[in-house]
Amino acid sequence: MKTLLPGLLLFASFLHVRAETSLTIYNQNFGVVRDVVPLDLQQGVNQVRFADTTAHLEPDSVILRDPKTGIKLSIVEQNYRADPVTSGLLLNLNEGKVIDFFVREPNKPDRVVKGKIIRSGYVMHNQQAMQRYGSRYYQSQSVMAQGTSQPVIEVDGQLQFSLPGEPLFPALADDTILKPTLDWRIHTDKPAKLDAELCYVTGGMGWEADYNVVSPEKGDLIDFTGWVTLDNQSGKTFKDAKLQLIAGDVAKLQNADARSYGMNEIVAFATANGSRPQVTEKAFDEFHLYSLPLPSTLHDRETKQIEFVRTAGVKSQRLYIYDGVQIDQNRYRGSRMENIRHDENYGALSNPKVWVMREIKNSAANHLGMPLPKGRVRFYRQDDDGRLQFVGEDVIDHTARDETLRLYTGNAFDLVGERKRTNYKSDNGNHWVDETFEIKVRNRKQDEAVEIRVVEHLYRWTNWEIRESSNTHLKTDAQTIEFRIPLKAGEEKTITYTVHYSW
Template sequence: MKAMILLAALLWAGPVMAQTQLTIYNRNFATVKETRTLDLKKGENEVRVSDITAHLEPDSVILRDLKKADAIRILEQNYESDPLSEGLLLRKSEGKVLDFEITLPQTGEKKIVKGKILRSGYVPHTSAFRRYGQEYTLRQQVYSQPQGGGQPIVEVDGKIQFGLPGKAIFDALDPKAFLKPTLLWRLWTETGGKHEVEFSYLTGGMRWEATYNAVAPEKGDKFDLVGWITLENMSGKDFEQAKVKLMAGDVARARPEGPGVARAALAEEARAAVPGEVTQRAFEEYHLYTLPRPTTVLDREIKQVEFVRATGVPAKRLYVYDGFQWDQRWRGWDADSIRTRPEYGTQSNRKVWVMLEFQNAEKARLGMPLPQGKVKLYRRDLDGRNEFIGEDSIAHTPKDETLRLYLGNAFDIVGERRQTDFRLDKSKRWASESFEIKVRNHKKEAVEVRVVEHLYRWIQWDIPQKSMEFHKTDARTVEFRPTVAPGGEAVITYTVHYSW
């Protein structure tokens, strides 16, 4: 005779003994790993696991005996993922007679009418059939519409009617009814008794993200940075006193089927003296951030934990003028047209960007891998209040890399770019183009502006004439860096020669 066991999470043996571990990824999924005790008899056992998430991926389940890896075998696994609902009970009542409570509109009196369920019109919950692909999902959604098969048919007093005659009243539930997602295992073991096992699986409905707040003083561009980790649990399960790790990096997952498919030493001592910091370490090609202590993450809860704090981070303010404005009319044009059409690339953008550049390095009071996230920037005004001055996003950034934050467009600096000459000799396979760029500074202090020019017509180029020296930033981009006097104007001219 088979033994039926209800598998439940153990109570904590002590504050250090964490039984649940979560590794949350920033792509809306997580790994759940739990240590549990199974009391099994020798031979075949049936085990029912109901305290799982609502978005468990059944093909990711791993069950392992902690003392002997092959001591337990899963002979069969069934996953009941459809939540109990009126529709599901109607489906199980097809062919049966049910009581329906109706209210008479004239008197408000309630009465019971009996009806036989010929068709429930039930369609499984979306999560129950999404894994079978986009086409199946769409068909089920169409079927569930009233004009499809999603309308109940009930026989009342020998007549057929569409829709329920009233509120359905069901018999008491079977003790084995599934009130929430449940795993049913058929296990085999050669050794009876208690088994300490590790149970792990992947689940959707959990995510995390990093956000940053940077505050600069009234004057200067040094800033204080605070980074927050935000956890979001929409998995359908509470996790009590779980050890939480966060994986940062672009972890590959197979894409689902769809129509188009077949993120100073004293300072070190001070930080070491502060208990409970978030720690990080490299793992494979990614970075793991570990919360300092077990934490409770309730279902439908958003939890925030500080993971980085730095004061006096040195930064440099940059003004960048990129006068090239992409013309949507040229989308899809071939290389020959781009080389030979004089009007290509002549539209001008007048905005000058304001950027904040800093190093993610120990000498800059940082020096740890920073996960991708949004950065909100504030500056203190004369009253000492923080005023919001911009927001940008950073990608996953390793230690010792340079970051640039876009703060918006400068109000008092304006750029202007125009083509002054274009020459072409198709037979000798060359083109020559000249530009004039003007930058006007209406501020009360001098500013350096980085004027970016894209040499978009061809990869082979030379600049024989220029009004000032430039920096080559990549194979097809140069940068001029004029200093513009207060109330003044800088004029840059250059000629580029292309050959192919």
């Protein structure tokens, strides 16, 4: 039975708590923050400072509005500062000045010495340089060249390339900030006291999905679990925030602009326990939006895992694929089809490996049936002692409901393929080529029958015809055929076919 979980179970009393901050994280390393800014405005122009943003805010994405009462807010001017005060920054601001340094040494009394800051050695990060100087200055002046600087301090008339002790700075100047800050000059036509909504795009955060598949010792009915991993490197802690995740390939330019999207129908998934809060999923524009049911705190520099799907009894099909042709990619890179059709060696190389594939139908009838975000799928199988053993992994793309997952988990140890060309004839004057291939597949398992799907690619030319074949085949696309060969334990079979190309 399928179950969607919030990841952390909270007391029922929290169900009615409304988080003032909401956060939508995209699986493309950015997010959208919606915060509440209390405003007490007078008529005319007001100076407002909001010191609780991320360190990776995109300033031109900021939207400040009053969606409740409709009071018009006009931002006359906005300044964004993301260089919070640090020891290095204060050294930089005090270059050329004399300050005190507290010196503590073993077996000596503590003392204070005076030193003049000749050079701070402060390294400005890329984003700080962009914000302070602008992109053109940053690109032309290479602000990051400061990265190799060391501090230079003059003490008693001598220069030293290290701090003599812990710097003791004078009081902070008015323009020094402790956290990333937005400074606004806001105009309003009349006095107003309100909670405005602040919305902006920020970097420094992302999420990804991971899936674990567990198979029993025998059989292919699996347990399927999905996790999301949230990564917050934004420079801000989001306390009791409503978290939402967007899955899909959203177009995101370097200078992003804010867009609004429409919502379609809401699809909620049942839980095993009706009293347990559930993750919900919405079709959102051309993407999918996943909402956590309860507020959650996401600390800065924190990685958080949340289980968002758990289901059992999912049917999977194990496939064995022998795709024996091996193409020298370096030799044929950029080759035209006209050159390939005359190359006798094309497609003559082969490999002996038989792939192990898993197919899983993402449908409600198969205990799934929800849009699955792209991510890594790990496979485990239980051994005869009840322990789980890792047996392969692959990556899926965004997968809609009712589509089929097809995953490669490795090469079969006891299944072998052998492919060789036994005949080649060509007549360039009459525009044709004939090729004959012999393919052997062997099942070296001691007590298990299998079916191997032998895939052949007819890439020499677009017009082809199978003239002779030892086995029936399926035409899977315009230039591919497939033989399905059942093999008993210890059995070997040989397939031969001749293909005729004409142009």
